[in-house]
Amino acid sequence: MSTRDTDTDTTDPATAVFAAHRNLLFTVAYEMLGSAADAEDVLQETWMRWVGVDLGQVREQRAYLVRITTRQALNRLRSLQRRKEAYVGAWLPEPLLTSPDVAEDVELAESVSMAMMLVLETLAPVERAVFVLREVFGYDYEEIAAAVDKTPAAVRQIAHRARKHVDARRPRQSVAPEAASAALKSFLRAVETGDPQTLLDVLAPDVVLIGDGGGVKQAALRPIGGAGKVARFLLGGLGKNKLPLTLTPTVVNGSPALVAHLDGELDGIMATRIEDGRITGLYYVRNPHKLTRVAAETPLTLR
Numbered sequence: 001m002s003t004r005d006t007d008t009d010t011t012d013p014a015t016a017v018f019a020a021h022r023n024l025l026f027t028v029a030y031e032m033l034g035s036a037a038d039a040e041d042v043l044q045e046t047w048m049r050w051v052g053v054d055l056g057q058v059r060e061q062r063a064y065l066v067r068i069t070t071r072q073a074l075n076r077l078r079s080l081q082r083r084k085e086a087y088v089g090a091w092l093p094e095p096l097l098t099s100p101d102v103a104e105d106v107e108l109a110e111s112v113s114m115a116m117m118l119v120l121e122t123l124a125p126v127e128r129a130v131f132v133l134r135e136v137f138g139y140d141y142e143e144i145a146a147a148v149d150k151t152p153a154a155v156r157q158i159a160h161r162a163r164k165h166v167d168a169r170r171p172r173q174s175v176a177p178e179a180a181s182a183a184l185k186s187f188l189r190a191v192e193t194g195d196p197q198t199l200l201d202v203l204a205p206d207v208v209l210i211g212d213g214g215g216v217k218q219a220a221l222r223p224i225g226g227a228g229k230v231a232r233f234l235l236g237g238l239g240k241n242k243l244p245l246t247l248t249p250t251v252v253n254g255s256p257a258l259v260a261h262l263d264g265e266l267d268g269i270m271a272t273r274i275e276d277g278r279i280t281g282l283y284y285v286r287n288p289h290k291l292t293r294v295a296a297e298t299p300l301t302l303r
Helices: 013-033 036-050 061-085 100-104 106-112 114-120 125-136 141-148 152-167 177-193 196-202 227-240
Strands: 203-212 245-252 255-262 265-275 278-285
Touching: 013 036, 013 061, 013 106, 013 125, 036 061, 061 125, 061 141, 100 106, 100 245, 106 114, 106 125, 114 125, 114 265, 114 278, 125 141, 125 152, 141 152, 177 196, 177 245, 177 255, 177 265, 177 278, 196 203, 196 227, 203 227, 245 265
Parallel strands: 203 278
Antiparallel strands: 245 255, 255 265, 265 278
């Protein structure tokens, strides 16, 4: 059975419990993997193991499901790392179209933002699992220890190390939705008018642009740093483009973004990182295999 076919009205208790926690389990898997496709596979594997469990022996069903999901995600994460090593160009997380309530939940929006997901990419698999479960979802050390097959004392040390690592790299501060929206509008206006100075005004001096074409679509193979270089790359690329390009504001991973259509066809998603009213990160996903979750909202939750 596909996990998308679960129905909370079913008489099967296992199905009802799984369906009730499905959005949470997907969020856990996605934050560990950065890939919606792999997160869905993890949920399928979790479901297959869950239906074989004697529910009468499970005291905390939610925690038990998270434990299964974490273990399957860890297995998947290790194989995913090998795929990333062979990936053409830079690798970006798979963008998700999200509802307004995700953006309004500051904690959730930060945890799934493209910027934070890239920070999580710098952690080792177990460190990432421990950080996500402890710092994002608030599980205690004993629960996490059961999920990652470590002692609570070891998990405490891993959590401290991962937190220190992430704190040194995470966005410096959260931005009010209104300020983020204003920065995105200024950026869009500058790109549409082709005005270099307006573009430089909205880009932070140390802005970084990362493109992900996956070897399928053309994209910058390496990150581009600095406002001047990023502005030249963006405006130069638009100048070479002979087909009509339209950019439309949207919300991806809980943050302001732009959806790009080239001659009416979906071309990519440009997510942003905004600090102090200026854009410090641009993440342009063009790989079509990563654009399957931008037509309909993906429900995410921390609970």
